[in-house]
Amino acid sequence: MTQQTFSDEDAARRFRNALGMFATGITVVTARTPAGEPIGLTVNSFNSVSLDPPLIVWSLSNDLPSRPLFEACEYYAINVLAEDQIELSQRFASRAGDRFSGLEYEQGVGGVPLLEGCCARFECRNTVRHAGGDHVVFISEVIGFDREERLPLLYFSGTYRRLAG
Numbered sequence: 001m002t003q004q005t006f007s008d009e010d011a012a013r014r015f016r017n018a019l020g021m022f023a024t025g026i027t028v029v030t031a032r033t034p035a036g037e038p039i040g041l042t043v044n045s046f047n048s049v050s051l052d053p054p055l056i057v058w059s060l061s062n063d064l065p066s067r068p069l070f071e072a073c074e075y076y077a078i079n080v081l082a083e084d085q086i087e088l089s090q091r092f093a094s095r096a097g098d099r100f101s102g103l104e105y106e107q108g109v110g111g112v113p114l115l116e117g118c119c120a121r122f123e124c125r126n127t128v129r130h131a132g133g134d135h136v137v138f139i140s141e142v143i144g145f146d147r148e149e150r151l152p153l154l155y156f157s158g159t160y161r162r163l164a165g
Contacts, residue, residue, distance in 0.1 A: 023156040026085075028092045029058065030105075030113040031076035033069050038100045038113045041066060042093035044155050045135075046078055054142040056122060059135040067136060073126055075110035076140075080120040082150040083162045088115065089153060109143060120147040 030040040041064070049055040056078060060067055070076065081089055092099050106114040108123045115121070123144040130137045154161040 017157075020157045023154050023161065025119075026081045026089045026153045026155050026160075027058070028079045028081065028088065028115060029060075029070070029076055030079060030115065031070055031073040032111050032113075034072065036111070038105075039066055039069055040092050040099055040113065042089050043078075046080075049139060055139055056124060056142055057137065057139050059132060059137045062134050062136060070126075070138070071129055071136060073110075075108070075112050075143075076124055076126055077108050077112040077114050078122040078124060079115040079118045080122075081115075081153040082117055082119050082148075083153050085117060085153055086160050089160070117150075118148070119150045119152045121145060 024044040025046065027043050027046045028040050029043050029046075030038060033039055041060075043058050043060070045059040047057050049057050058078065060070055091103075100113065104116055106116065108114045108121075112123060114123070122142050124140040125143050126138065127141050128139040130139070151163050154163065
């Protein structure tokens, strides 16, 4: 391996590429605006923090227009996508208008949208937020969850992947 540094203008791209060597699951974080409208976005920066109490962590770019809405909501859901939900990941990753148009979902605590067909869903109380460079880091209490025996959708080296069977 070659040691990399942050000494040139290409460093950010090389750092991002190195981070891409860590395979992650794909989630869609959903919530409600103060006006009651459903919002959501694709996130792969999700992880567990603690079993007792049950805590999770995820982060959100400061540049996203929806950042203040997620910071202010009382509850949100983490929907862990299954391997056949690439279209859903792309829908919520786009900057298109109503991402919920024509989409069926259940309502969780506080009315948060719970997407159907996911591997797992976590209903969370929005408890702690920290500045983290160019992101906001959310650490939140899980107040409910469910799961299905489905294979997850993965992201690795800039593309979607599936588990080898």
